[in-house]
Amino acid sequence: MTKPEDVLEFWLDEVGPDGWYAVSEELDQKIRDRFMAVWETAKAGGLGQWLTYPSGTLAYLIVTDQFPRNMFRGSGAAFATDRQAIAAAKAAISKKWDMRIDEPARQFFYMPLMHSENLCDQEQCIRLFCERMPEAGGSNLFHAKAHREVIRQFGRFPYRNDALARSTTEVEGAYIAQGGYGHTVRELQATA
Structure with a gap:
């Protein structure tokens, strides 16, 4: 065991x-x-x-x-x-x-x-990285913010839709075609 x-x-x-x-x-x-x-x-x-x-x-x-x-x-x-x-x-x-x-x-x-595909969980994740891992959480904090942005925008992670047999909306399809999560990361990097 x-x-x-x-x-x-x-x-x-x-x-x-x-x-x-x-x-x-x-x-x-x-x-x-x-x-x-x-x-x-x-x-x-x-x-x-x-x-x-x-x-x-x-x-x-x-x-x-x-x-x-x-x-x-x-x-x-x-x-x-x-x-x-x-x-x-x-x-x-x-x-x-x-x-x-x-x-x-x-x-x-x-x-x-x-x-998590829950916005409250996303917010808590960001707070925890800020409060409990402020020195070492840099990259994780950035990705936590990127994940939160996807959930804010769609309420779920559209790039999971196929794996979970969920229908993809037109807006989600356009997002995935732009690069999905990678697109969100590039947008956040551009505004940082």
Whole structure:
């Protein structure tokens, strides 16, 4: 059985900051091979004991928020445990457990909020990066603002529509044709 320490050692030490946001089929496959079973357990409602202490919650958030984005890149399953991750993140943040985790790993308490299609979650994510990671949160803060802008504009992430079998509106289609999230990033960079 996978333990929280196994997840943390792999993600924080083996993969590390250089690999966290890289697109790599090799890494995606490694995550599938090593952590698919623990993700399935979490999806089915297991791993509750992980949510009883800060580092266990961090491991849970990595399993439910980060790993599916790698394991199921481009498919709806990438977002299948988002609600669980958001609920766990909010509970941990309310207890200030995030502050018991060193940077840069602390960001993974806030990433479920950045991935949320709820504007209030987006606003909370930005506040948390500003207040609890002011030195190291620069790039994350910028991307949090970009995610918030997409949610402000559309109420959802249009570039998820195909994966989630949602209809794309004409306005969303035009946005995607302009480059989607990359377009939002370029616009924010131009005004910064």
